Each structure stands twice: as C-alpha cells, then as structure tokens.
Amino acid sequence: MRFVLALWAIAVVAQTPPPPLIVSPEVHADRTVTFRFRDPNAKEVSLSREGATRAPMTRDDTGVWSITTAALEPDYYGYNFVADGVSLVDPSNTVVKPNLRGLSNMVHVPGPASLPWEGADVPHGEVHRHFYHSAMIGDDRDYYVYTPPGYDSKSKRRYPVLYLFHGFSDDASAWTAVGRANVILDNLIAQKKAKPMLIVMPLGYGVPDVVKPGSAGLGDPATRDRNYNLFRDALFTEVMPQVEKMYRASKDRNQRAIAGLSMGGAESLYIGLNALDKFSYVGSFSAGGSVDTATMFNRLDSKFNPLIHSLWIACGTDDRLIDPNRKFREFLTSRGVKFVPIETPGAHVWMVWRRNLAEFAPLLF
Amino acid sequence: MRFVLALWAIAVVAQTPPPPLIVSPEVHADRTVTFRFRDPNAKEVSLSREGATRAPMTRDDTGVWSITTAALEPDYYGYNFVADGVSLVDPSNTVVKPNLRGLSNMVHVPGPASLPWEGADVPHGEVHRHFYHSAMIGDDRDYYVYTPPGYDSKSKRRYPVLYLFHGFSDDASAWTAVGRANVILDNLIAQKKAKPMLIVMPLGYGVPDVVKPGSAGLGDPATRDRNYNLFRDALFTEVMPQVEKMYRASKDRNQRAIAGLSMGGAESLYIGLNALDKFSYVGSFSAGGSVDTATMFNRLDSKFNPLIHSLWIACGTDDRLIDPNRKFREFLTSRGVKFVPIETPGAHVWMVWRRNLAEFAPLLF
Numbered sequence: 001m002r003f004v005l006a007l008w009a010i011a012v013v014a015q016t017p018p019p020p021l022i023v024s025p026e027v028h029a030d031r032t033v034t035f036r037f038r039d040p041n042a043k044e045v046s047l048s049r050e051g052a053t054r055a056p057m058t059r060d061d062t063g064v065w066s067i068t069t070a071a072l073e074p075d076y077y078g079y080n081f082v083a084d085g086v087s088l089v090d091p092s093n094t095v096v097k098p099n100l101r102g103l104s105n106m107v108h109v110p111g112p113a114s115l116p117w118e119g120a121d122v123p124h125g126e127v128h129r130h131f132y133h134s135a136m137i138g139d140d141r142d143y144y145v146y147t148p149p150g151y152d153s154k155s156k157r158r159y160p161v162l163y164l165f166h167g168f169s170d171d172a173s174a175w176t177a178v179g180r181a182n183v184i185l186d187n188l189i190a191q192k193k194a195k196p197m198l199i200v201m202p203l204g205y206g207v208p209d210v211v212k213p214g215s216a217g218l219g220d221p222a223t224r225d226r227n228y229n230l231f232r233d234a235l236f237t238e239v240m241p242q243v244e245k246m247y248r249a250s251k252d253r254n255q256r257a258i259a260g261l262s263m264g265g266a267e268s269l270y271i272g273l274n275a276l277d278k279f280s281y282v283g284s285f286s287a288g289g290s291v292d293t294a295t296m297f298n299r300l301d302s303k304f305n306p307l308i309h310s311l312w313i314a315c316g317t318d319d320r321l322i323d324p325n326r327k328f329r330e331f332l333t334s335r336g337v338k339f340v341p342i343e344t345p346g347a348h349v350w351m352v353w354r355r356n357l358a359e360f361a362p363l364l365f
Numbered sequence: 366m367r368f369v370l371a372l373w374a375i376a377v378v379a380q381t382p383p384p385p386l387i388v389s390p391e392v393h394a395d396r397t398v399t400f401r402f403r404d405p406n407a408k409e410v411s412l413s414r415e416g417a418t419r420a421p422m423t424r425d426d427t428g429v430w431s432i433t434t435a436a437l438e439p440d441y442y443g444y445n446f447v448a449d450g451v452s453l454v455d456p457s458n459t460v461v462k463p464n465l466r467g468l469s470n471m472v473h474v475p476g477p478a479s480l481p482w483e484g485a486d487v488p489h490g491e492v493h494r495h496f497y498h499s500a501m502i503g504d505d506r507d508y509y510v511y512t513p514p515g516y517d518s519k520s521k522r523r524y525p526v527l528y529l530f531h532g533f534s535d536d537a538s539a540w541t542a543v544g545r546a547n548v549i550l551d552n553l554i555a556q557k558k559a560k561p562m563l564i565v566m567p568l569g570y571g572v573p574d575v576v577k578p579g580s581a582g583l584g585d586p587a588t589r590d591r592n593y594n595l596f597r598d599a600l601f602t603e604v605m606p607q608v609e610k611m612y613r614a615s616k617d618r619n620q621r622a623i624a625g626l627s628m629g630g631a632e633s634l635y636i637g638l639n640a641l642d643k644f645s646y647v648g649s650f651s652a653g654g655s656v657d658t659a660t661m662f663n664r665l666d667s668k669f670n671p672l673i674h675s676l677w678i679a680c681g682t683d684d685r686l687i688d689p690n691r692k693f694r695e696f697l698t699s700r701g702v703k704f705v706p707i708e709t710p711g712a713h714v715w716m717v718w719r720r721n722l723a724e725f726a727p728l729l730f
C-alpha cells in the first residue's frame with residue numbers, strides 16, 4: 001500500500017493567508033531599501049520610518065505603492081505604511097516590533113560583524129521568560145532574564161546584574177526583540193569588552209492602564225508617581241527576590257546596575273538614585289516621562305558621589321528630549337553630582353538605544 | 366530648581382504610531398465579537414477568521430468597515446482583514462501570531478477557568494529561548510524549552526520530555542505564543558492531570574528555504590525528504606544533546622514523547638516511529654506534509670506494539686486532512702500497529718491543536 005498522506009498546499013491554505021506576491025522590504029547591495037505595498041484604491045500611501053520624516057510612496061499601474069530610500073547606515077529600522085491616514089503593518093514582512101500601542105515592522109540593513117547588534121558566530125546566552133502574578137500591581141505579568149554564555153546555575157559565584165527597562169508602549173520583550181540586548185551582550189562578552197552578566201528585563205508599568213489605547217498616559221502627575229512607585233515596589237519586592245532565588249544573581253550593590261530608555265530611563269534615574277544601597281551604576285538613555293526633579297531627586301547631593309561607580313546620562317542629539325536631558329544634567333551639576341554626559345547622533349529611536357547599551361555595558365562591574 | 370523633564374506625549378509620538386482611535390476587536394459579554402477597520406477608499410473588506418468562512422464587512426459613512434460575529438465558543442482565534450485582496454493585520458490589535466509566511470492577529474474570547482488554555486492563578490513554569498548555529502543545517506536558529514513550575518536544575522532526578530513540533534509556516538515560538546503550551550501544562554500540572562515535564566520546541570525545518578515566500582514548500586519529494594531528514598538529524602545530534610546537557614532531561618525512551626501539528630505531526634510520526642529506541646509516545650495532530658507511507662514507514666509492523674506506550678493520531682473532523690489521516694490509520698491497521706484514533710470537531714486550526722495537547726499531555730509518562 002502506498003499513498004501520499006497530504007498535499008502540502010492544503011494545510012498551508014487552511015492555516016495562513018496566501019504567500020505574499022510582493023517583496024518588501026528589499027534591501028539592495030548599496031544599502032538602499034525598497035518598500036512595496038499593494039493598495040489599489042488608496043489615495044495616499046506613505047512610509048513612516050523610525051528616525052526619518054514621513055515619505056510619500058508612488059503608485060504604479062497595478063496598485064502597488066513603492067519607495068526606495070537613500071543608502072541607510074547598517075542597522076535595524078522600524079517602519080509602518082500609512083494608507084489614507086491608517087498606520088499598517090507591511091503584509092510582506094513578518095518581522096514585527098512588539099508594542100502595546102501599535103505594531104510596526106523592522107527591516108535589517110546588514111553591516112560588518114564589528115557592529116554590536118549583528119549576529120555573529122560567538123557563544124550565545126539564553127533568554128528566559130518568567131510569568132507571575134504581581135500582588136503589588138494586581139495583574140499577571142512577565143519578565144525576561146538574559147543569562148550569558150556558559151552561565152552555570154550550580155556556580156558558587158554570583159553574577160553581576162543589569163536591570164534594564166523598556167520605554168513607554170513597549171512590553172517586556174522589547175530589549176531582546178527590538179533592542180537585541182542578548183546579541184549585543186553575546187558579542188561584547190566574546191570580545192571581552194563586557195563581563196558576563198545577567199540582564200533582567202521586567203514589564204515597566206506600575207499602573208498598567210497607562211498604556212491602554214486611549215489612556216492619557218503619564219500626563220497626570222499623580223498617575224505618573226503611582227506608576228513609578230508601584231513599578232519600583234514590584235521590582236524590589238517581587239522581581240528581584242525571585243531572580244535572586246532562581247539565578248546566581250548578585251545582591252551586592254557593587255554588582256548591580258540599573259538602566260533604561262525613555263520612560264525606563266526616568267525609572268532608572270528615579271529608582272536608582274534613590275536606592276544607592278541597592279545599585280552603584282545608573283544609566284539613562286533618552287530619559288522621558290514627566291520627571292519632576294524637585295520632588296523626585298530632592299535628596300541628591302555631592303555626598304552620594306562616592307557611592308556611584310557610574311551615572312551615565314545619554315540622549316540623541318536630534319531627540320526632542322535633548323533639552324530636558326541637558327537641563328537635568330544642569331540640575332545634577334547644581335547639586336554637585338558627578339555624571340558622564342553622552343550625546344549620540346540620532347533621535348528618539350532604537351538605533352540610539354542599541355548603541356547606548358553597547359557603550360554602557362562595557363563600563364559595568 | 367524645579368522643572369518637568371519631559372512631557373510624556375513627546376516621547377510617545379516619536380516612538381510609535383498614534384494610538385488607534387478604533388476599538389477592534391471588541392469582545393462582547395454575549396461572546397459575539399465586533400471587528401473594525403478604517404479604510405475609507407477600499408472597495409471590499411472582509412474578515413478572514415481561523416476556522417470560519419471569509420465574511421464581508423460593511424462600510425459606514427466614516428470609512429470604517431465592521432462586522433459582528435455570532436457568539437463564539439471561548440477560545441483564541443486567529444484573523445486577518447482582507448482589503449481589496451490584500452491580507453492585513455488589524456492595526457488596532459497588537460496581539461499577533463508569529464508566522465514566517467504571513468502575520469495574523471489573535472482575539473481571545475474568554476471562558477471559564479476550566480478551559481486548559483485560560484490563564485489561572487496556579488504556579489507557572491518558564492519558557493527559555495536558546496540560540497545556536499546548526500552545523501547540520503547551516504543556519505543560526507533557536508529552540509524553546511518549557512520548564513514546569515518548581516523545576517529544579519540541581520535535582521538528581523531527570524524530568525520526562527515532550528518534543529513538540531510546530532506546523533509549516535510557524536516559527537519555533539508557535540507552540541507557546543499561539544498554542545499556549547506553557548499555560549496548558551501549568552494548568553494540567555496544577556490539577557495533577559499531567560506530570561511535571563519539560564517541553565522542547567525546536568524550529569521544525571531541515572531545509573529552511575521551504576518556508577521562504579514564493580517557495581514551492583514541500584511539494585517536491587526530494588526536498589520533502591531532505592527537510593524531514595535534516596530536521597531529524599539536527600534534533601538528534603544538536604538539540605537533544607544540548608537539552609540533555611543543560612537540563613535535567615531524561616534520556617530514557619520511556620520518559621520521552623514526540624508530537625506535533627500538521628507538518629510537525631508528519632515529523633513526529635516519521636521520526637518517532639522510526640526511532641522507537643528513543644521515544645515511546647508518539648502524537649500526531651492533523652498530520653500533513655506529503656507523507657509517503659511506503660518509503661517512510663516501511664519497517665512498521667506489529668512487533669513494534671510492545672515498544673509504543675501510546676500512538677495517538679488526531680485530526681479535526683472538518684480538516685481537509687481528515688481523509689488522508691483516516692487512510693494513514695488504515696495503513697497502520699493493515700500493518701497490525703495499534704494506535705488511538707482521535708477525531709476532534711474543527712478544521713485545520715489552533716483551536717483543535719490546543720485541545721489535542723490538553724488531551725495528549727495527560728497520557729504521558
């Protein structure tokens with residue numbers, strides 16, 4: 001007896017939409033990128049690309065809109081199509097940036113292996129996802145832990161830990177799925193530029209409702225404070241004890257760093273600088289999110305300098321938050337607090353934050 | 366000195382598309398679901414929902430298309446919008462099904478806690494993502510490992526292992542991100558319906574090109590065989606040894622199961638039934654993918670029955686693969702091989718496969 005159990009196509013049709021007939025994005029050898037989108041009846045389609053001005057696309061006779069960029073620096077870029085005012089995911093690209101307020105795609109413009117976010121033939125660490133009920137916040141949530149290559153759960157030593165926070169609208173997967181934190185650390189560790197460390201990436205909302213569609217976000221100061229304080233309390237009383245029980249994670253302040261981007265940068269500054277018994281390295285990447293210096297940092301002065309191994313305050317030069325960040329640095333100076341000021345070319349974008357992590361991690365521990 | 370570091374909205378605008386103004390999907394108390402999509406210039410928009418016939422949506426005066434379903438059984442459903450022939454992700458829903466051939470969304474129609482895929486207040490296991498270079502296949506790839514609640518890496522005992530495979534077009538995250546395998550096992554273990562076990566979920570392609578857009582898939586028998594054989598070889602010589610080194614994973618055939626859906630079902634049958642020195646439980650959920658019984662199972666006969674604790678062959682009654690699956694069962698019968706036939710109401714859909722896992726896991730170990 002001989003027969004064929006199933007024609008392959010049958011299963012495919014039932015399970016997924018038909019394969020895309022359109023290639024998008026197409027990354028050319030000269031690092032220009034062509035984006036294509038079929039929408040025969042749209043009046044206007046544009047490309048919204050991370051860090052770039054929105055650019056109109058051109059329709060051809062068959063209803064396919066396209067645009068080819070100038071040569072792009074090697075990197076990962078987020079983008080959407082905007083068709084008659086509606087932001088859409090590119091149906092020809094299955095790589096998406098997870099986000100709680102709106103999905104977008106990513107396109108990879110490959111570069112030399114020396115770029116810290118490029119996948120390389122080096123030992124790889126692992127990414128662990130943990131699920132728990134937060135009694136502090138009252139929801140079911142997750143956090144991610146990166147363990148470095150060769151991590152030994154039976155080791156006597158404890159590993160240093162970077163607590164790393166995402167931005168507003170991101171979820172807990174952002175630093176690995178978009179920020180490539182695991183790839184960056186794999187590479188830095190292989191090159192002996194960074195020490196083997198754990199990275200703990202929690203969900204960064206103390207008030208989860210702030211990120212729901214239609215929410216006013218962190219505009220209201222009482223909500224903002226509750227968001228930061230509950231996040232901190234969940235971090236201190238839930239995430240850190242769980243991590244320190246499950247992993248060989250250091251409890252020594254000299255072996256703990258706290259950093260984050262945008263809202264997560266504000267969280268790192270607020271939580272870290274007010275808990276120097278727990279942390280000795282603080283990194284802020286493009287901090288944002290209604291930080292009130294007088295109430296949130298009123299204890300800061302020069303007597304804390306000996307406790308801080310590094311206070312690293314970065315922002316993109318084209319970020320609309322560069323002025324508030326400069327003002328925050330002036331505030332620190334006025335209090336006699338030492339810090340490292342970093343200004344990176346770029347806007348409020350992941351291209352800056354990946355570079356920030358790749359520069360910050362080598363300073364640690 | 367007092368100032369506000371940043372208005373929240375600034376950061377949000379720079380980083381993400383504007384928040385959606387449209388609520389979609391909206392799950393009503395009576396379990397009907399309304400889907401909405403703004404596309405003012407489209408001529409035709411329809412809803413493509415997992416397991417349902419494509420249904421036309423209706424346009425209102427403002428250019429918003431909508432449809433409300435009949436009451437749906439509690440479950441997770443995949444869906445897309447199809448606008449003028451193009452499959453699109455719902456821009457108002459950030460929950461997507463990862464897939465290598467085309468993204469779709471998921472909507473959750475909540476049900477009672479007794480449903481195995483509903484999140485519940487029980488101890489949770491963890492999901493670990495591993496990255497490695499496959500010398501066998503020649504690419505960089507990943508696999509996922511579920512560890513049950515209370516998993517002890519320092520335990521003397523070894524845990525039983527279910528090797529669980531996804532379908533064609535899925536990636537290695539499918540069984541957790543879509544199939545909710547970790548949630549299902551958390552619940553079954555809490556209810557003492559399943560034993561604490563590891564689940565290993567590898568990337569299921571021996572020939573990764575088969576899943577690339579425009580590829581002919583597994584239609585060509587030589588490609589199909591190479592795909593299955595290289596996948597098996599990578600499993601045996603790369604994934605299993607890594608897992609058994611890093612985890613307390615059993616190497617005893619009596620403590621090993623192999624199962625999968627669609628293409629992964631065919632892989633489970635082919636690999637498992639030809640390697641009864643390694644596996645003693647074999648599960649096939651809606652197997653598909655050009656399985657040639659004469660060449661792939663030519664060794665099978667009744668003398669293998671004592672080696673098989675369970676050969677569990679399931680398919681949805683409305684699946685276009687039900688006939689080939691019934692024929693495969695006839696083939697097994699003709700060879701004197703014992704098996705458990707399972708027919709579940711439903712088509713070639715995840716609603717069937719989640720139920721399959723919830724039924725199969727309690728039979729193991």
